[in-house]
Amino acid sequence: MITKRDVEQIARLACIELDKEDMQAFTIQFNAILEYFEELEDIEAELTEQEEGNVLRADEVVPSLTQQEALANAPRVDNGYFKGPRIL
């Protein structure tokens, strides 16, 4: 059973502000969904399947985006930099 307070805490971790209405609806829906997922509890198998793992390629220098291309989609830009919110 998860509570509204739990949902609030998860939302904080996930960096998503929730309004009251969503908080209410999500709490009810999450309980139904998580209850459904509980069928996984019976599973006792070992994790034996071979994972693909990381496949690394050689670290070669190749042409990349120009500064202009990299900044083209940024909502706020200042003097060739991405502009974030203030820290202090």
Added chain:
Amino acid sequence: MSHLEHVEELLESIGRSKLNAFITVDYEGARQQAQDADAGVLDGRLAGIPIAIKDAISTKGLRTTCASKMLEQYVPPYDAFVVKKLREEGAVIIGKTNMDEFSMGTSTETSCFGPCRNPWDLERVPGGSSGGSAAAVAAQEADIALGSDTGGSIRCPASFCGVVGLKPTYGRVSRNGLISYGNSMEQIGPIARTVEACAALFEVIAGYDPWDSTSRDAHVPHCGASLADELTGLEIGVPQDFFGEGVDPVVENATWEAIAVLESIGAHARETSMPNLKYALSAYYVQAMSEASSNLARYSGIIYGHRVQKDHDWHTTFSENRASGFGKEVKRRILLGTYALSAGYYDKYYLKARKARTLISRDFRRVFKQFDALIAPTMPYTAFKIGEKIEDPLSLYKVDINTVPINLANVPSLSVPCGRKGRLPIGMQIIGDQFNEQLLFNLAFQFEQQTDYQHAV
């Protein structure tokens, strides 16, 4: 008819359409490419063929939104690997298709550009998440299309719209340039009105790409050359687990009739069982949500994407950008994924889901020692009404019951039309062992030759 005349016809029918299958139509680019094809400047295996591309696949200079307010203004600075391949082969990119936001859905109702409609019944969903791609192909607003399939997102709309759609083997088609949702399960794949056209598009997009670390360097066979091969002696398994509670008897009958058709042309069919499939839905959703929470952490509204007017501190700014940029279903999945990965719940949900995936893969490996291919209904029923399930997320998740096991096992599956309930199309999926797409196209083509379910709207 010239390529340009054909493209003009499509653009006109898109202009008149009630489907909302496209988010962005590239009028100028499509006309230019068609003219180039007519002039012989463009050549290749798809020269002059108009294709629609799911809006989750990056197209250089052409807006790519993932049907989200978060990316409403985003214009990719590069082409996805598959888009490069299309351009090399002379395809005409007609536009970007509607979808569920960030590919999270089974109905193409969660798009921030409004729902897409089923061309066979405008009150019904086209399926999802690649609903716009399947609807556009079915309604002749494009000749062929690309979708992506994380838990059924190509096969579901192919089934609901009466077209052919393939979820390739994991690693077969590069994911470079595909906007990630559930990266360990998703593949880009082809959608077309005929098996032959679907196979031709598959051959173009498949292949090794060093820029996708999960891409596999496997030989891509010429599937088009073996379409008409005899099926004699082929062993087909029919796992009873795909015919569980909730499958419409009309769909069940259509699937068995299709199996009888395949038997009449030389295949042997026999029932089998895959008991671990009962865990597939939960295992899929726990993993997909966990991966989504990680993949979508990148959207902060600073480097690209939606940003609110007023800045606060970093955490508040990020949280406001994400709150106003993402829709409800995306928020639900990110939050549930965050929960499933958090300390204390990782073992209970995520680890158990990984173990279930192991068991399900083992079931598939076992049956493919006995059978060349499996057949099952793609969807438990035909297209449902817009609004019918959207308020109850769990009921919408359950629609994916037959498609998600395939993604968990990394195997390929091809959905083909196999009947009708009234006007509404029914689809069956032909499932093969890893890297055996060639056989799926062969089976589907032979079936298509015997039947008459390929009507355009």
